[in-house]
Amino acid sequence: MSNEQNDALRWQLQGLRRELQPENDLWPGIAARLAQAPQSASEQPKRISAHRFIPWAMAASVLLVIGMVWQVMPGSTQNNPQTSPLVLQQAVAMTFDYENALARMQETEAHPEVKQAFGELDRSAAQILTAIDRDPHAVFLLEQLRRTYARRLQLTQRVTMT
Amino acid sequence: MFMLTAVMSELTHDTTIPEVAAETDAALAKSAAGGDAIAFEAIYRRHAGRVHGVIVRLVGAQGVRAEDLTQEAFVRAWQALPKFRFESAVSTWLHRLAVTTALMELRSRRSGPRFDEDENAVDGLGVADSAGNGTALSMDLERAVATLPPRARAVLVLHDIEGWKHEEIANELNMAVGSSKAQLHRARQLLRTRLGGEA
Numbered sequence: 001m002s003n004e005q006n007d008a009l010r011w012q013l014q015g016l017r018r019e020l021q022p023e024n025d026l027w028p029g030i031a032a033r034l035a036q037a038p039q040s041a042s043e044q045p046k047r048i049s050a051h052r053f054i055p056w057a058m059a060a061s062v063l064l065v066i067g068m069v070w071q072v073m074p075g076s077t078q079n080n081p082q083t084s085p086l087v088l089q090q091a092v093a094m095t096f097d098y099e100n101a102l103a104r105m106q107e108t109e110a111h112p113e114v115k116q117a118f119g120e121l122d123r124s125a126a127q128i129l130t131a132i133d134r135d136p137h138a139v140f141l142l143e144q145l146r147r148t149y150a151r152r153l154q155l156t157q158r159v160t161m162t
Numbered sequence: 163m164f165m166l167t168a169v170m171s172e173l174t175h176d177t178t179i180p181e182v183a184a185e186t187d188a189a190l191a192k193s194a195a196g197g198d199a200i201a202f203e204a205i206y207r208r209h210a211g212r213v214h215g216v217i218v219r220l221v222g223a224q225g226v227r228a229e230d231l232t233q234e235a236f237v238r239a240w241q242a243l244p245k246f247r248f249e250s251a252v253s254t255w256l257h258r259l260a261v262t263t264a265l266m267e268l269r270s271r272r273s274g275p276r277f278d279e280d281e282n283a284v285d286g287l288g289v290a291d292s293a294g295n296g297t298a299l300s301m302d303l304e305r306a307v308a309t310l311p312p313r314a315r316a317v318l319v320l321h322d323i324e325g326w327k328h329e330e331i332a333n334e335l336n337m338a339v340g341s342s343k344a345q346l347h348r349a350r351q352l353l354r355t356r357l358g359g360e361a
Contacts, residue, residue, distance in 0.1 A: 006350065009350055010322050012303055013303070013307075013318070013322040013323050014322070014323060016219065016304055017215075018215060019212050019214075019215050020211060020215035020218055021211045022210060022229045022232055023229070026210065026229055026232055027203055027206055029233050030206060030236050030237060030240075031199065031203070033233070034202070034237065034240050037237050037241050038241070039195070039197065039241055039243060039244050040242060040244050040245050041244060146182075146186075147182050150186050150189070153186075153189040154185045154188070154189065
């Protein structure tokens with residue numbers, strides 16, 4: 001088999017690498033098994049105290065809800081006049097919960113050197129939220145907000161883990 | 163509005179989508195590692211398609227069985243997350259876990275071609291297979307891959323579709339690097355035969 005033939009075959013084979021969603025929603029079955037599947041012990045030398053973990057978990061949960069809202073919204077890459085403002089309002093309300101959770105963690109745990117970065121991200125998020133209030137149909141703003149919180153999570157993670 | 167525009171511009175240009183996805187994955191994985199099932203559901207929603215896809219490519223689209231393996235892979239991920247050190251992307255880690263889960267299934271099968279016994283069978287299928295005698299001209303590529311013997315299919319899928327190196331494949335399949343290369347050569351030859359030399 002020549003190299004050209006191999007290349008042609010590999011090119012075609014690479015086209016088979018695609019996502020394939022299960023026909024059924026597997027999450028209910030997975031969730032049922034998680035309750036009976038204990039997680040292995042962490043290898044991290046430093047155990048995270050409960051008061052540090054709780055807001056962190058809350059933040060991630062809120063982020064994922066925002067992400068899911070983003071994913072299920074039709075036409076999420078552009079303004080969509082069919083989008084319900086109520087969905088956006090709920091997302092915005094959740095982001096405030098997220099902000100509050102992070103603020104509590106920042107108040108007690110944040111290193112002074114990163115407080116400025118936190119402040120800049122807070123201001124960016126606030127500006128985007130204001131823009132959402134003005135135009136609740138502008139779905140792209142939700143994505144911008146999600147990116148801002150993703151950055152915030154990453155930075156917060158660095159602070160809390162060091 | 164000017165400030166908002168500036169913020170938008172900065173966020174758009176400074177952060178690519180894959181980076182944001184990786185950051186979000188890592189944040190969710192850290193929460194899930196602490197027992198947050200909601201965060202883990204988000205990981206499932208984000209990666210079910212990729213995980214299920216590679217499992218189907220390795221074991222074949224056997225409906226419920228492939229879905230069982232996808233479910234199994236995510237349960238294993240849940241159990242192993244606390245030991246995940248974030249030295250690779252969460253998506254990469256999940257992909258490898260899916261491959262391992264699928265290969266364990268192939269090794270344990272009691273019916274059909276045995277994963278550990280088809281080394282010689284590949285040679286016997288090199289020119290003309292018993293089902294199609296090399297005349298299945300119209301067989302599409304995906305179906306042709308699915309009809310390969312398990313070990314040859316695993317090597318071909320991992321190397322040519324998933325992009326693994328022979329060293330990685332040999333380690334995962336517990337074979338010599340040379341055997342991996344030989345299996346790939348034969349798998350390609352089988353494919354070309356079954357596709358009627360059109361690939």
